[in-house]
Amino acid sequence: MPRVACLLLSDVPLTAAIRAEPELRGAKLCITRDLDIVSGWLRGLTIEQARTIEPDLIVRPLSIEGVHSAQEALMDVALSVTPRVEDGGALLQTGQSGVLLDLTGTSVQFPSERGLLTALDTRLHTVGLAGVRSGIGPTRVIAELAARVRDGGHIIDGADVELFIRGLPLDLLNPSDEILERLSRWGIRTLDELADIPRSALGARLGEAGVRLARRARGQDLEPFRPTRTRLRFEESIETGYPMDNLDALAFLLNGVSDRLGRRLRMRGLAVRELRVELVLEDGRAFARTIEMAAPTVEARVLTALVRLALEKHPPDAPVEHLRLIATPGSLETAQLDLFIPPLPAPAELAITMARLEALCGSGRVGSPGVEDTHRPDAARLDSFESNRRVTEQEIPRVLAPAMALRALRPPHAVNVRERDGLPLLIEDVRTRHPGLRILKHAGPWRLFGEWWGESCFARDYFDVELSDGGVYRMYHNLQNDTWYLDGIYD
């Protein structure tokens, strides 16, 4: 027998505001739109009217993005239990939000339905959603009614449906005003009274709409369960409240946003692989930066540090009024510890370090050294650093006595060379005009040429020379323009 759970968010704007500022929980808070209070305390009044009644009233403007984030967080909690989740928005009144969960197969993870509701409650608390009602029933209608009529999670068995609907008011099913008025004139005010009317009689008087309403009153669903397709995009945002030009103050807000984002991703077993920061500046311009993570992470501290570093590196040129983080999710990397190999830094820690190093040294100056696929000896490149890479036993080379090292001269030092029979005898540094250095010994030349198909074409004669200054250098004669260079010191 199918079982359905319903999670109901009765006042979404208020919940979204408390989620953004948890310290407002329990305060006299109202949400306004165009000077009218649309949610929370003294709903329906204007701010001025409300202030005369309650001078300590805390007022926050309605944040549409905050509402969307709260709804998505609710969906994340539901999806952490079952993949079959339906957005229940169509069933609900304005200002409410809800999701329906098909509980088929969840008994393996949650043997009791009470345990399931407790787990959901904990997870809702984790993502910052307070005041969510829950209920479980044999159909979607009963589950939703169970969530709406009683706090604390109501579980209705199939056999108890008739008993449950007895005495429940008709307006719980959101009928049209016309039908509600007609039924009221007939003296029908509860679900069980409507359910007792024969279908043919109801159809003759109220038409199809009346029959459908009666079916719902009996606890029957009109449509099958339709799981909502979920998107793997996570957004969290915040209004700064005033134009903010101080990065420290912005980082404070950023921490909360990162925390909410990280919690939602953790709920889904995911991590941030790429983070996009979107700012709306005081003059209305948009400012965006994309941060590629060295390792996927959900740590708010890490996300905040990376965003802060990105903004320090490329600061916005006007005060910020709105901040949004958009995460592209990836799988969370786990490190398998080894008993015999020393532990490596956590991927998240390494990600912060890499970002800080890049902010310190500049872009493209941090990575693993790489060897170019070319015959040109001075070619070097920077690869991305594989933070979680472990050297396997087979890969560990035998460490021998010291091998020859070369200290590259970048760019190569141009030198004037006095030569005899094509062999260098004396060199003079073009830049320093150092008086001639005698070449005491030399080896070579080794002629190298290649990449004739492109602009990087080279043709060089390489020498190893011991100079009178005591150094042993690698030197080459560029055959293309008849110039000489020192490009490294053996050390």
Place this chain on the structure above:
Amino acid sequence: MAAASPQPIPRREALVELLAEAGLLGQVQMGVPLPVDAPEHPTTIAPQSDGLAEEDSFPLDALLRPLERPNRGALIEITGAPSSGRTALAYRIAAGAVARGQLVGWVDYTNALDPRFLRRSGLDLRSLLWVRPERIEAALRSAELLLKTGFAVVVLDLADIRNNETSRLTPSVWSRLLKAVHRERASVVVLGAERMTGSFATLGLYSERKRALFDRGLFEGLESQAQVLRNRNGPLDMEFPFRVLHRPAPTPSPS
């Protein structure tokens, strides 16, 4: 599969014989073009029993082993003139750490690291983080960051530092670095032309080249001597000769 250790290649004599057989002796300039991932000089000198350091018994190891993680941290300073083998010693320390499965950071202030030669020293380049700061302050901060993150060995290459920059390396710099070293139980290898760390160094080595090994038209390596100038945990005035030789590139794995 473990790579075979490089075998001494018959050198000039064999080449001369071949050229003589082909009738080309005297017409060919001696030398070998450098293929990708091959040694620039495909020769190596077999270890000799003339008192110089041999493989598997490198004396530096005996000095460094007590300083390795997780025992305690160390600030190691290696100084010397260009071509004295100081960078080769730093390569050796870095390669040893990577072989132990540790992460190594190389703060290359002078942008002098050559990946080809580093790989030939037996180091897996993917386990090394190469940082190329442009300012001396950034170099010091980078080294500190790497230590804090958990890198076991950080090489701070200041070998070609300009004279006017050494004045910025005040004792407080080394004091701070030493604190980080002890806190993280990691090692920092400072590479320089002259001593900079003073009494903060746990181990101070001075490398001096004895001679460059040019052998009948081929440059085969350097013969040097390392002198222990400072050693907090052992005797001073130790000297050990060593050779740094050209080594072939590692054989790529079949995969």
